[in-house]
Amino acid sequence: MSVKGMADILPEESWKWEKIRSLFLENARRFGYKLIETPIVEYADLFIRGIGDGTDIVDKQMYLFNDKKGKRLVLRPEGTASAVRSFIEHKCSSELLHKWCYFGPMYRYERPQKGRMRQFHQAGIEAFGVDDPALDAEQIILAYGLIRSLGIESVKILLNSIGCSACRPGWQNALVDYFREYHQELCDNCKRRLDINPLRILDCKVQRCSEIAKDAPSGRDHFCSSCSTHHNKLKKYLSNINIAFEDDPMLVRGLDYYTKTVFEITTDKLGSQSALVAGGRYNNLVKSLGGKDNPATGWAMGIERIFLLSDIEHTSEKTVYFIALDKPSKIVLFKLFASTAKKRSCLFDYKGGSIKSQLRRANVAGAQICVIMGENERVTGTLLIKDMKEKKQKLIKIDEFGEIL
């Protein structure tokens, strides 16, 4: 049994996985994002400081363990803090715009259900160095275009700003005043959130909490001019290129590092696991993790959710299947197989046996062409070529083989 919430990717479906990954990398590279790989294991402190105490991820979901020297390590629950750690560690210049992308497994101890796993995969992008709403717009366009190219329709882009360290405290105070009035009716989690991070109450899924949250004060009444302008410009950039979005003043995120823009691309086809992509701006994170002041923004896409919804088609290369009917033919045919496999997808039937059983296996393997050699073919220097789709066969000279491929 595999560990609960952690799944195998079997050969029958790995083509789809590979295709999603390569479409992601292709789309990201077109916008100038270059691939980085960071370790799966990081120091726990990175996420505690990065994502924030009091968030579900840090409080309940991290896979924590001590190494042999007692260092507190964690299986990474997300990619942003790791990217920031790497950005600082490698002293990347704050003069330049750095655009990074990644694809890999993340770990969160959550209750598994459709579209929610304990080992899941994210494709993500992060850009460091610019506080420009046009860059936020670019990232949303990239995510949306990718989703469409994966054959996923009817998604919604939800957009909000959650302000910055200058104006958010005013909004938080207004939220605390408002929710205090309903203190007795809030769930236990939200009672705690009221002291630690009142914004998170806006995201509570408990029915009574979300009813109360509907009339909570909006951040829009508290934003500084920099945050308001940023948000309005972002909306303009998106509208100008006809990207439809919903401006949702109640949208907040479960991670504490965001400033200004937050967004999600959602579906109604996966029940409560509706977010396919989520992200936003995090202008203070590089500094708070020990780097220079450097604005940044990014998103991550949940690959398991994309996998469930994407209807991309399998376009496999034609496989050539080699069938030898006796031992001397196997030696001759194996040579042809080895040279063909340098340029084409090939399979050799090592199990052998009758032509019928070998053809059956060729069929199961999805082979398009079978190359058959028995005693007759060997002594006459020929090959029997069987087209599995057309169900036709013909005898050719061995030296004509290159032409039929």
Ligand code: HAM
């Ligand atoms: P997040 O909202 O925690 O953000 O995760 C991003 C996406 O990962 C979600 O929208 C969802 O598609 C997927 N996801 C999250 N948890 C699971 C799970 N247990 N099973 C399956 N899929 C899951 C982040 O992780 C941020 N680092 C995003 C970001 C990047 N913000 C800025 N840059």
